Each structure stands twice: as structure tokens, then as C-alpha cells.
Amino acid sequence: MKGLFSRNGRVLPYRRAMVSALDRGFLYGDSAYETLRSYEGRPFLFREHWRRLRASCARLGISFPWKRDAQEAFVVGLLKRARLKSAHVRIIVTRGEGAIRMAPERGLRPNLLYYVQLFTPLPASLYRRGAAVALVGLRRNPIESLDPRIKSSNLLNNVLASIQAGRRRALEALMLNSAGDLVEGASSNLFLVRHGVVLTPPLSEGLLGGITRAIVFRIARREKIEIRERVLGERALRHCDEAFITSTLKEILPVRSCNGRLLGNGRPGPVTQRLGCAFQRFRDKWICRASGR
Ligand SMILES: Cc1ncc(COP(=O)(O)O)c(C=O)c1O
Structure with a gap:
């Protein structure tokens, strides 16, 4: 699979994408996400997707400390590094890692994940x-x-x-x-x-x-x-x-x-x-x- 993965800014090959088994996103689906397309190496409608991601996190009470412009530039860099112009980009924000119990502890640090892979169109x-x-x-x-x-x-x-x-x-x-x-x-x-x-x-x-x-x-x-x-x-x-x-x-x-x-x-x-x-x-x-x- 051609592509890259990033967790909190650390970049890995797509196949080695990983999160902790204690991440609440993995344990409970306790996370929000976005799916974007890129064209010519630019994430299409990034502002709109970022706004919805922030709104989803706000509704879920997941903290959201990132700045949009810096993150958009990061995605552009990731696409360039992956040599992908037409890509499928997934962004996930998880509530973070914690104890295995339903109610989250206070002060968890959210994780920001990016997956970029070659876009395969429908026939x-x-x-x-x-x-x-x-x-x-x-x-x-x-x-x-x-x-x-x-x-x-x-x-x-x-x-x-x-x-x-x-x-x-x-x-x-x-x-x-x-x-x-x-x-x-x-x-x-x-x-x-x-x-x-x-x-x-x-x-x-x-x-x-x-x-x-x-x-x-x-x-x-x-x-x-x-x-x-x-x-x-x-x-x-x-x-x-x-x-x-x-x-x-x-x-x-x-x-x-x-x-x-x-x-x-x-x-x-x-x-x-x-x-x-x-x-x-x-x-x-x-x-x-x-x-x-
Ligand atoms: C349940 C649901 N409805 C609608 C959509 C379409 O949303 P968008 O146009 O933002 O991709 C999606 C996209 O994944 C979805 O998961």
C-alpha cells in the first residue's frame, strides 16, 4: 500500500500505522474522524473538514489543541513526502490512552492521526x-x-x-x-x-x-x-x-x-x-x- 501514516507528527510507512491498544479510539471507538480527497497534492476543502472535525470533538468533549493552518501545511508535506497527488486522507482524533473503564479519566491527551494513501476511484x-x-x-x-x-x-x-x-x-x-x-x-x-x-x-x-x-x-x-x-x-x-x-x-x-x-x-x-x-x-x-x- 502506497502511503504514509502519522501519529502526533511522527511519520511511519502506511503498513506500520499503529496506536496503543489502550487508546480509547481502539477500545471504544472514542474518537472523531474526517475523510478528505487531495487533488494535485492539496487537501480538498480542508477548512470545511477541519471545522467539522473540531465540532465533532467539541460535541464529544475531546480536547482539540491544534491550529488549522499548521495542520493543513503538515498534510501538504505528508502528501509530498508520500509522492501522492490524488490521495485519500483520513484524519482521526482519539480521546487518548487511559484505563480500561467506560468513563474517561480527566486530562487525557488526545492523539491526532493522519493516513494518506493512493486514491482508488470507483469504476x-x-x-x-x-x-x-x-x-x-x-x-x-x-x-x-x-x-x-x-x-x-x-x-x-x-x-x-x-x-x-x-x-x-x-x-x-x-x-x-x-x-x-x-x-x-x-x-x-x-x-x-x-x-x-x-x-x-x-x-x-x-x-x-x-x-x-x-x-x-x-x-x-x-x-x-x-x-x-x-x-x-x-x-x-x-x-x-x-x-x-x-x-x-x-x-x-x-x-x-x-x-x-x-x-x-x-x-x-x-x-x-x-x-x-x-x-x-x-x-x-x-x-x-x-x-x-
Ligand atoms: C454517514 C455518512 N453520511 C454522509 C457522508 C458524506 O459526507 P461527506 O460529503 O462530508 O464526505 C459520510 C461520509 O463518510 C458518512 O459517513
Whole structure:
């Protein structure tokens, strides 16, 4: 595996990535994380990811002593050292190492981990034809439990949902919340299109505020495509004309079918395609600016 790992500034080869078995991130999933893409050796939307990471840590009560600019420069250096331009970057902040007991001791020192590895894109055919997703039985954890708006590494619920989807040969697991409304994928946000209007569940339904989701709102408005947050029951899937999912690694990925049933006519629709092209323009402009071209 081409890549590098860093723990509190100490750099190791990717394969030798390690934390203590007493790290609460390992013991309890007591940590927050971010997944970023880099283009031309620059971490895409670092500010937005750093802001969300800081907010997740604040919600979890994990201290966060690092400065953004210095850390962004560190990531740029790490990518350079790894000779990676197009990379998948993961940042993890764990609460730190302590005794094996549920309640953390006071004054633990958080650990900051970076993993950079070569980015492997999904097959281009998936973007042309759309992906299959599965609406799984497992529900997204409610806001009153571990709030899905916190990007924590306590991901077993999402892991189990992904396993259920994999058994049905689907790329992504869609989940309902405890009220039975659609919320999001195991690692993506969900959008439906009906009569030319883009619909997506509001954050108050219990889902992560995706960085790509926020970009979709921006570019939809710029493209004069109507976009609304709306509570979406399971039936909305049957009545939509188009569907797509978004994430940092998938960007805007059209959805062809859910549980083996075609959504719309089963082909990436015109609104999804327009948003996909607008997203690419947004990203390419950002790359030009970041690389000073
Ligand atoms: C549960 C969940 N929802 C949505 C997303 C999409 O978020 P972003 O666009 O910030 O990558 C992710 C990304 O990993 C996720 O894990």
C-alpha cells in the first residue's frame, strides 16, 4: 500500500500505522474522524473538514489543541513526502490512552492521526449507469443516542448496515431513522429528484451534514435548480424520477436501483447529470486556484 501514516507528527510507512491498544479510539471507538480527497497534492476543502472535525470533538468533549493552518501545511508535506497527488486522507482524533473503564479519566491527551494513501476511484461505468443501493433493515442511530451529526468513529451500526447491503450486492446501504423516514447511506447522503426538484432529508432527521451535501446546495442554487430539505418517507423512493448519493470519495454518484427495483427509469437523469457536471467544474476551479494555475 502506497502511503504514509502519522501519529502526533511522527511519520511511519502506511503498513506500520499503529496506536496503543489502550487508546480509547481502539477500545471504544472514542474518537472523531474526517475523510478528505487531495487533488494535485492539496487537501480538498480542508477548512470545511477541519471545522467539522473540531465540532465533532467539541460535541464529544475531546480536547482539540491544534491550529488549522499548521495542520493543513503538515498534510501538504505528508502528501509530498508520500509522492501522492490524488490521495485519500483520513484524519482521526482519539480521546487518548487511559484505563480500561467506560468513563474517561480527566486530562487525557488526545492523539491526532493522519493516513494518506493512493486514491482508488470507483469504476467510471458506475457513474455512467448508476449504482445499486439497498434499503437495509438496520436503522440509523437516533439523534437522542449517538447523534449522527457527529462524525464519530463509533461506526459499528454503519458497518453492519454495509454488510447487509453487500449481501444484496449493493454498493451502499440506505437507512431509515427510528420514525421510519429515509435519512442517509452508511457513508453517503441521499438525494431524490421529483418533477425537477431536488429533495433531501433535513439534518434534524438524524444524518451527517456532508461536506459534499453542502456543495450540492451551493451548486444547485447557482444552476437555478430548486433544492429543498424535506422529510422523505420510504415511499418517496418509489415515486422519484432520479436519485443520487454524495460523499467526499464518491462525489455525486447516480443511483440506478434500490433493493433490485429501478428508481425512475433506472438511468442517471438530467438533473443528476447537470449537478455532476457542475460539481466537476467547482472542483476543477478549486484545483486551479489551489495549485496556482
Ligand atoms: C454517514 C455518512 N453520511 C454522509 C457522508 C458524506 O459526507 P461527506 O460529503 O462530508 O464526505 C459520510 C461520509 O463518510 C458518512 O459517513
